[in-house]
Amino acid sequence: MLKYDQIADMTEDETYFSSGYPVHMYGLSEQSVTIEFGAVINEELLSLITAFNQFLLQNPFSGLITTIPAYCTLTVYFDPLMVLASDLPGIYSFDKVSAYLKKLGETRRMQSDTLSNRFVIPVCYGGGMGADMFAVAKANNLSEAEVVERHSSVLYTVYMIGFVPGFAYMGGMDPSLATPRKEIPDAKIPAGSVGIAGMQTGIYPMETPGGWQIIGRTPLKMFDVNRKQPSLIKGGDIVSFKAIGIEEFNAYSGR
Amino acid sequence: MSMKISIIKPGLLTTVQDMGRYRYLSQAVPISGAMDQLAHRLANKAVGNEDHMATIEFTYDNASFKAETDVLLAYSGDGAFLLYHDQLMPAEKPLFFPAGAIIKLISNPIGVRIYLSVAGGWEVPDIMESKSTYIIAGFGGFEGRALQKGDVLTSSDDINEVSKGILDQLQRRALTYPNWRISRESLLPQKRDTVRVVLANEINWFDATSIISFLTHTYTIDRRSNRMGYHLNGKALLRKVKKELLSTGVTPGIIQVTGSGELVILMADCQTTGGYPRIAHVAAVDLPLCAQLKPGSEIRFSEISRDEAEELYLEREHDLSLITTAISLKYMNI
Numbered sequence: 001m002l003k004y005d006q007i008a009d010m011t012e013d014e015t016y017f018s019s020g021y022p023v024h025m026y027g028l029s030e031q032s033v034t035i036e037f038g039a040v041i042n043e044e045l046l047s048l049i050t051a052f053n054q055f056l057l058q059n060p061f062s063g064l065i066t067t068i069p070a071y072c073t074l075t076v077y078f079d080p081l082m083v084l085a086s087d088l089p090g091i092y093s094f095d096k097v098s099a100y101l102k103k104l105g106e107t108r109r110m111q112s113d114t115l116s117n118r119f120v121i122p123v124c125y126g127g128g129m130g131a132d133m134f135a136v137a138k139a140n141n142l143s144e145a146e147v148v149e150r151h152s153s154v155l156y157t158v159y160m161i162g163f164v165p166g167f168a169y170m171g172g173m174d175p176s177l178a179t180p181r182k183e184i185p186d187a188k189i190p191a192g193s194v195g196i197a198g199m200q201t202g203i204y205p206m207e208t209p210g211g212w213q214i215i216g217r218t219p220l221k222m223f224d225v226n227r228k229q230p231s232l233i234k235g236g237d238i239v240s241f242k243a244i245g246i247e248e249f250n251a252y253s254g255r
Numbered sequence: 256m257s258m259k260i261s262i263i264k265p266g267l268l269t270t271v272q273d274m275g276r277y278r279y280l281s282q283a284v285p286i287s288g289a290m291d292q293l294a295h296r297l298a299n300k301a302v303g304n305e306d307h308m309a310t311i312e313f314t315y316d317n318a319s320f321k322a323e324t325d326v327l328l329a330y331s332g333d334g335a336f337l338l339y340h341d342q343l344m345p346a347e348k349p350l351f352f353p354a355g356a357i358i359k360l361i362s363n364p365i366g367v368r369i370y371l372s373v374a375g376g377w378e379v380p381d382i383m384e385s386k387s388t389y390i391i392a393g394f395g396g397f398e399g400r401a402l403q404k405g406d407v408l409t410s411s412d413d414i415n416e417v418s419k420g421i422l423d424q425l426q427r428r429a430l431t432y433p434n435w436r437i438s439r440e441s442l443l444p445q446k447r448d449t450v451r452v453v454l455a456n457e458i459n460w461f462d463a464t465s466i467i468s469f470l471t472h473t474y475t476i477d478r479r480s481n482r483m484g485y486h487l488n489g490k491a492l493l494r495k496v497k498k499e500l501l502s503t504g505v506t507p508g509i510i511q512v513t514g515s516g517e518l519v520i521l522m523a524d525c526q527t528t529g530g531y532p533r534i535a536h537v538a539a540v541d542l543p544l545c546a547q548l549k550p551g552s553e554i555r556f557s558e559i560s561r562d563e564a565e566e567l568y569l570e571r572e573h574d575l576s577l578i579t580t581a582i583s584l585k586y587m588n589i
Binding site: 208 | 509562
């Protein structure tokens with residue numbers, strides 16, 4: 001654990017909090033603080049938040065419980081009693097935690113320390129696996145084969161995990177596939193369904209209601225409580241899709 | 256020497272819960288846990304348990320269970336009373352029941368939920384470091400689901416010195432309990448329909464009259480209310496800033512305002528992120544009051560500062576630690 005007064009003062013460029021994004025901190029509850037880094041969705045901001053999150057988790061303050069990275073924010077959970085017992089400056093836990101986060105944010109940013117994994121996700125597109133494939137193709141004046149080709153030929157960036165356990169919001173989709181979400185959500189979307197909503201694509205890890213346009217399904221378990229990291233992918237990861245046939249899909253499921 | 260009960264009638268929604276699942280929020284795994292954390296903790300303290308041990312959360316009455324062995328139980332909360340041999344069982348104190356006892360839950364008009372503890376805590380597997388049930392994804396608690404008729408719940412056989420001390424004093428061939436009880440009332444504010452709130456980051460997105468409405472009008476709990484959140488009926492709030500909030504971390508107690516101006520209080524099973532602007536968050540010390548509000552109940556909001564909310568939190572934690580100390584001193588063999 002890093003001692004507060006051992007964190008070097010670095011006010012030059014390349015600190016976490018001086019990357020051109022205005023940093024604002026607010027108390028979310030008695031046991032959480034949110035750092036807001038801006039109000040846009042882009043990859044530069046994502047990599048800043050991912051890097052700062054990893055740096056904070058490697059250098060926790062006394063009482064840190066966990067963090068939630070999102071598009072433009074990082075929410076930090078803590079135990080107020082442990083924070084108050086620490087020697088961080090300030091009277092209230094918000095002051096102490098935000099003083100620590102500010103000091104950490106003003107240290108030199110390591111460019112190479114961000115760990116992001118790459119995943120190739122097999123997807124069986126269309127047919128019974130992608131109930132809305134026809135609608136997505138029609139809305140964009142494309143053939144179904146073109147939808148598959150364009151959806152499975154780019155790299156996606158995972159912006160955040162939200163909605164339900166393991167649901168990854170991914171950006172980077174070919175704009176010609178953008179399709180608005182459904183006016184009336186479906187009551188049941190099968191686990192593994194790959195969907196499109198606006199400019200984003202995502203995978204439903206479990207059967208839930210949902211409004212995304214479903215174009216296919218992966219046989220992979222996106223969320224499994226028996227794994228050390230239950231969610232297959234995490235914020236900051238890079239994902240691509242590989243089209244597979246129904247036989248291959250069934251072979252996966254049989255495993 | 257673990258203790259067992261079997262469920263005769265499960266009631267509306269009966270789940271195993273603890274203090275919540277915090278370590279996997281970044282994977283969108285909700286906190287879950289007891290809706291009324293205060294009642295959960297008091298039920299645990301009354302049998303000498305640590306606060307984090309699992310209890311059973313019952314929703315309203317219409318449930319019953321049988322002691323399959325001798326059991327040392329306690330309950331707390333406003334959703335029901337325990338009834339044994341036509342006798343109302345006192346809350347917030349250890350209750351020793353002999354094997355074979357059949358215990359019923361009968362209506363308490365005040366609230367929604369009670370918590371049933373057992374010496375040693377209810378034993379279910381730890382899923383992601385918690386015993387809480389999250390029904391939507393089907394994991395945690397008892398097989399990831401609500402309890403059903405015939406389910407047998409077992410306590411951990413590893414009970415601490417305090418629980419042993421209580422058990423030694425109470426164990427007979429009939430119902431026994433001590434004279435003392437924990438005073439839950441003294442921990443709760445007198446006005447149960449007013450909850451204290453701290454204004455949230457997007458407060459200036461709302462127009463001034465709407466903020467005043469929020470802090471002066473009475474709202475009622477809508478039928479669309481569950482462990483994820485409560486929808487409120489009442490004056491809709493208008494926004495002066497129309498921009499969109501990009502999904503960001505949220506937590507139980509946060510009051511969101513939907514596109515139509517409706518208030519939603521997020522509760523234990525809420526999503527980890529949300530995209531509605533937030534007007535306030537319920538002070539942690541008053542969240543247990545919300546957990547006992549039923550559809551149709553009235554609720555008002557009064558503003559306090561972030562610092563006051565923390566002082567109230569510390570005061571509550573201090574009072575709770577005194578209760579633990581008092582019970583430990585009474586029963587530990589020193």
